[in-house]
Amino acid sequence: MKFPYGSSNDDLHALVNQIKSDIQLSTINFDPYSFVSPSAYDMAWLAMVEEDHNVDDDDELKPMFQDSLDWILCNQNAREGYWGNSGCPTLVSEAGEDRDDMYTLTSTLACVLALHKWNIGGFHLHKGKRYVERRTEMIIEKYNNEEGSYPRWFIIKFTGILEHAQQLDLHFVFSSRCIQMIKEVFYQRQEILKREKLLDDCNHIPLLAYLEVLPSMLYVENHEDMIVKSLDNIDGSLFQSPSATASAFMITRNAKCLAYLRNVVHRFPNGVPQKYPLNEELIKLSMVNVIENIGLGEFFGSDIEHVLQQVYRSYEEENIERMPISYLADKLHKDSLAFRMLRMRGHTVSPRSFCWFLNDQETRNHLERNTDSLFLVILSVNRATDLMFPGEQELEEAREYTRNLLEQSRSIDERMIKHELSTPWIARLRHLDHRMWIEDKNSNVLSVGKASFLRLHNRYINKLTYLATRNFLFRQAMYRRELEELTIWVKKWGLNDFGFGREKTTYCYFATATSLPFESAIKVGKLAAKTAILITVADDLFDEEGSLDDLEALTKAVIRWDGDELEGYGKIIFRALDEIVRETTEACRKKHGTDITVQLRNIWSETFEAGLREAVWSKKGHIPSMEEYLHSGMISIAAHTMALSVSCLMEPCFPQQKLNPGKYDTLTISLMIIPRLLNDLQSYQREQEQGKINSVLLHMRNTSGLDIENSIAHIEKIIDSKRKEFLEHVLMDGLSDLPKPCKEIHMSCCRVFEMFFNKKNRYDSDTEMLQDIKKAFYDPVNVNERSEIEPKPLVHGDEFRMLPLLMNLSPKILEFKRKDEYGALKTSMCLGRTSHAHKRAIALQPLKIVASQSIVVPMMPTKFAPCFY
Numbered sequence: 021m022k023f024p025y026g027s028s029n030d031d032l033h034a035l036v037n038q039i040k041s042d043i044q045l046s047t048i049n050f051d052p053y054s055f056v057s058p059s060a061y062d063m064a065w066l067a068m069v070e071e072d073h074n075v076d077d078d079d080e081l082k083p084m085f086q087d088s089l090d091w092i093l094c095n096q097n098a099r100e101g102y103w104g105n106s107g108c109p110t111l112v113s114e115a116g117e118d119r120d121d122m123y124t125l126t127s128t129l130a131c132v133l134a135l136h137k138w139n140i141g142g143f144h145l146h147k148g149k150r151y152v153e154r155r156t157e158m159i160i161e162k163y164n165n166e167e168g169s170y171p172r173w174f175i176i177k178f179t180g181i182l183e184h185a186q187q188l189d190l191h192f193v194f195s196s197r198c199i200q201m202i203k204e205v206f207y208q209r210q211e212i213l214k215r216e217k218l219l220d221d222c223n224h225i226p227l228l229a230y231l232e233v234l235p236s237m238l239y240v241e242n243h244e245d246m247i248v249k250s251l252d253n254i255d256g257s258l259f260q261s262p263s264a265t266a267s268a269f270m271i272t273r274n275a276k277c278l279a280y281l282r283n284v285v286h287r288f289p290n291g292v293p294q295k296y297p298l299n300e301e302l303i304k305l306s307m308v309n310v311i312e313n314i315g316l317g318e319f320f321g322s323d324i325e326h327v328l329q330q331v332y333r334s335y336e337e338e339n340i341e342r343m344p345i346s347y348l349a350d351k352l353h354k355d356s357l358a359f360r361m362l363r364m365r366g367h368t369v370s371p372r373s374f375c376w377f378l379n380d381q382e383t384r385n386h387l388e389r390n391t392d393s394l395f396l397v398i399l400s401v402n403r404a405t406d407l408m409f410p411g412e413q414e415l416e417e418a419r420e421y422t423r424n425l426l427e428q429s430r431s432i433d434e435r436m437i438k439h440e441l442s443t444p445w446i447a448r449l450r451h452l453d454h455r456m457w458i459e460d461k462n463s464n465v466l467s468v469g470k471a472s473f474l475r476l477h478n479r480y481i482n483k484l485t486y487l488a489t490r491n492f493l494f495r496q497a498m499y500r501r502e503l504e505e506l507t508i509w510v511k512k513w514g515l516n517d518f519g520f521g522r523e524k525t526t527y528c529y530f531a532t533a534t535s536l537p538f539e540s541a542i543k544v545g546k547l548a549a550k551t552a553i554l555i556t557v558a559d560d561l562f563d564e565e566g567s568l569d570d571l572e573a574l575t576k577a578v579i580r581w582d583g584d585e586l587e588g589y590g591k592i593i594f595r596a597l598d599e600i601v602r603e604t605t606e607a608c609r610k611k612h613g614t615d616i617t618v619q620l621r622n623i624w625s626e627t628f629e630a631g632l633r634e635a636v637w638s639k640k641g642h643i644p645s646m647e648e649y650l651h652s653g654m655i656s657i658a659a660h661t662m663a664l665s666v667s668c669l670m671e672p673c674f675p676q677q678k679l680n681p682g683k684y685d686t687l688t689i690s691l692m693i694i695p696r697l698l699n700d701l702q703s704y705q706r707e708q709e710q711g712k713i714n715s716v717l718l719h720m721r722n723t724s725g726l727d728i729e730n731s732i733a734h735i736e737k738i739i740d741s742k743r744k745e746f747l748e749h750v751l752m753d754g755l756s757d758l759p760k761p762c763k764e765i766h767m768s769c770c771r772v773f774e775m776f777f778n779k780k781n782r783y784d785s786d787t788e789m790l791q792d793i794k795k796a797f798y799d800p801v802n803v804n805e806r807s808e809i810e811p812k813p814l815v816h817g818d819e820f821r822m823l824p825l826l827m828n829l830s831p832k833i834l835e836f837k838r839k840d841e842y843g844a845l846k847t848s849m850c851l852g853r854t855s856h857a858h859k860r861a862i863a864l865q866p867l868k869i870v871a872s873q874s875i876v877v878p879m880m881p882t883k884f885a886p887c888f889y
Contacts (some may be wrong), residue, residue: 032487032494036319039483045307046326052303056466057475058291060095060103061123061177063088064130065232065263066285066292068137069270083138085285088292092131093141095291101147102155103131121159122174123472128152129181130263136190149192157198160205169208173225173471179209180233213238219250224349224390225470229259232267247272252344255297256280259346261470262292294469299347301331302354306466306476309357313463314488315454318537325365331358332367348383350467353397356404363407366753374404375414378421387425395429396465396473398422399440406445409748410741436460446743447774451495451534451796458488459802489801495538499797502546503529506553513596515553518589521560527783528552530793531775532662535768540761544666547607550600551665555627555658558593562631565589568639575632579625597624604665612672619679620668623661626681630655638712646718653715654692657699660684663691663769667762675757687756690746691766695773697739701732702781746770 044050067088070081083089096103104127132148135141160178164170170178182202185192194202218228218238227234228250247268251258256276258264262284269277284292304327311320335358343351355374362369377383387394405419426437439456457463464481467474475481503526510516510525532552533545562571566589574590577583583594601624605617630652637644644652664684668674678685684692697715704716720731749756750763758766776783 029494032491035487035490036316039487040320040323042483043307043323043480045304045320045323052300052307053287053293053298055303055307055476055480056293056298057477058095058288059127059262059294059469060092060291061127061130061471062262062266062292062294063091063095064103064127064134065266066281067092067134069266069281072273085281087289088285089134089138089140091291092134093144096131096144096148101144101151102128103148104128120472121155122163122171122178125152125155125159126174126177126181126471129178129185133181133185133188133190136185136188153193156192157195157201160198160201164201170205172212172223173230175205175209175212176227176230177233177471179206180230180235183235184233218246221345222389224386224393224468226259229261229264229470231258231264231271248274248276251276255283257296259470260295260297262294262296263470293474294472295467295474298467298474299350299354301334301358302350303466303476305331305354305357305361306464307480308361310457310464310476310481310484312361313454313457314484315450315458315491315538316484316488318539319487328361328365328367332362335362335369335373345382345386348377348380348386349394349397352377352383353400353467356397356400360400360404360407363751366751368752371412371414371418374401375418377401378414378417384421391425391429393468395426395437396462396468398425398429399437402426402440403445407747407751408744409752410744412744436462443778444774446747446771447778449531449534449771449775449792449796450537451492451499452792454488455492455795455801458485458492485803489803492801496797498542499529499533502533502542503797506546506549509550510553513599514592515557515596518557518560518565518592520565522556522784524556524783525549525553526793527789528556530789530796531772532768534796535771535775537764537768540670540764540768544669544765547600547604547669548662548666550596550603551662554593554596554600555661558628559631559656559658561589561593562635563638566635568636571632571635575625575628578621578628581621581625600665604669608668611669612674614668614672614676616668616676616679619676620665622681623664623679626655627658627661638710641711643713643721644718646715646722649713649715649718650693650696653696653700654689657692657696657773659695659769659773660688660692663766664688667758667765670761670765671759673759674762678757685756685758687746687749687758687763687766690742690749691770694739694742694746694770695777697735697742698773698777699781701735701739702777702779704728 066085067083069084071084092103102124104124128148128151132145132152135145135148160170163174169175182192212227213235216223216227219226228247231247247258251268251274252260256265256274257280258268258277262281265277265280268274269281284296287296308320308324308327311317311324317324352374355376359369359371359374377387387398391398399422401418402422405415405422408415408419423441426441429437462473464476465473466476506529507525516523516525529545529549532548533541536545536548558574561574566574570588570590573586574593577586577590577594578597581598583591583598586594601617601620604620605615608614608616633652634656636642664679668679675685677683678688700714700716704714707714708717716728716731716735719734720726720728723731746766750767756763780788782788
């Protein structure tokens, strides 16, 4: 998919309005299930259900759900011949990789089987068979893991469908090498069937959930009792699976099964999902989650608020004791999503709303046994614990528990898990996070199915992804333009020509702009970056180049706000500072009619005084007390200088008394402390070598017998405590007098410092952030970039083989000639709605697979253009 490099704001808003009218999250007739992706595999099994035959018409069977058969005819990929969400990765956690091709292969096999059973759609059947014959070898070879085994679900489904194909006398042409691979898959199924019970609770998806592809010998005795007892008492389904329930009905003709099947077909005229029923609030929240993650939250504000208000009104504990274990995973996922979204918006929500699982041993056992398949749920719980306030012990326990599970996981999305565990949520920048989610193939995952993730419908996700990509490229263009203007400003004042210190123009703009909401970034991002650049230049002057006399002269000039007597570097810094303050105060006067000149000058004076004090300590070898050091250090880090300067521009009712040194808001004070301590953790070694002091070294010095590791742990504990207080003051009303937009500025500023000093000092490195800057400003977005498996040509001249795949026998190779067994297509070219099959056509046949590396059956010419999805 190609996108224009940029887009106008008008074009974007037109596209937003078009997509919002299609999605309609906030309409009264909103149907959550319309957002769920259909399953070709489950549609195939519904299509295979026979209607109760008439005693007067013994020789003919008809499909009970004709519309499902028609759906198969209309939803084949016309070019490739497959069915299913090709290109969408599947769960298959056992091997730890994407399994989109495996899911497509099994879906295509099931659809081919359904068409063959009813002797309909010869063209579709032929193209589907060709896909299976050309792709099977490469797919199963590609996904054989290091232990030499295939994913459990694939082993069960692939072998089961092939057995059904043999029973219906449906043959496939495979190479000799492919036959050996298929034999290995059958051997592995034998091991699974020996090892597992039908209702073994050690697996997230028990064996009986794959009833449609299980050998009949496993349930032939007392099958009605076993299957019927496993049906859901509420809806009559077998493990919420349409395909398994269809098989259960064909075996038992149970009325509950039939009612479920009729309901699901009626409920989903455009294709049933692989799992039903679903938690409807989970569907809604997942849709909101996608919209926010890919950077479209600002466009769907009212729609999102409508959904969250609905969720909040119904936000109460459900009776989890009555829920089957298969429902609890989705409930936990929904509850953790709701907690995170509602808390982010200031709603009062208790951690107990999703931490109930900590006291539910059955749920914990379920998570621990199925960590790989349920990693999405575990990840959601872990993300919810990001928003932790002081004293919330339940969240501490949930965070430690889920982190341990994620570290053990061999999930298909190892990159995402690594990102979550290595980069705290508060250390991520909005713009880059949006890009990551746009490019992530699992951003639209809703729940866990039998074989693949259950996903939100591509019809909506593709539109949202397209809009998000256009929006991201538009923002990139705006950021690049502002960065160019900022670079001109830096050159104008000569701040890049000092010959010492750090040149951080790009770093500063990258951090300030991409941490803010886009509208705020365009309003104040460049001004915030100017402030950060000037602070960096001044800090380097105080640390490296300036004499005490020069530093005292500069500080006195800032205090009296008169730089006429300054010379050299000091004069340049003061003049640039004066312009920044005038620009800020003029903007505030025009926008809000208030004059904050005195307050801003006082904040800057306080910042320079703190810098001078520390320079004196360093040059004279003075060791301050911890209290002295923190009082000065929290000012000299200048986080408040940046945050307060731009906060005034965001809100007309900003309380001006909160701009006065000594009277800062509690939230501002927390913002001042956290960056200072974060910086100290990453700079203590360098500062120790330079003879300087910081909090890590002071604590070790003041505590007898303490080593550096324990001192670091002590400072980390303080940061953790202050971070929780900071989050509570940002997110909850009543704890801070600052308006919400100003709280967001404080939050963004804190994110910047958390990012700069997350496990290392990224700010002082010349290369550490270059890759992120390229992604933020220059590199185009890679949407759904996937590697394709190139089909291998069949080799001429090999002999033909038949492989009997029997449960209790070792496979043997028997030779025969192709002309005796594999001839013209056996299916008709009929495309009509009326379908039938004689009973003798579905009688059990000897189990066999036809294999060859000889002449390929020529492709039939296209005589029509079927629709596809």
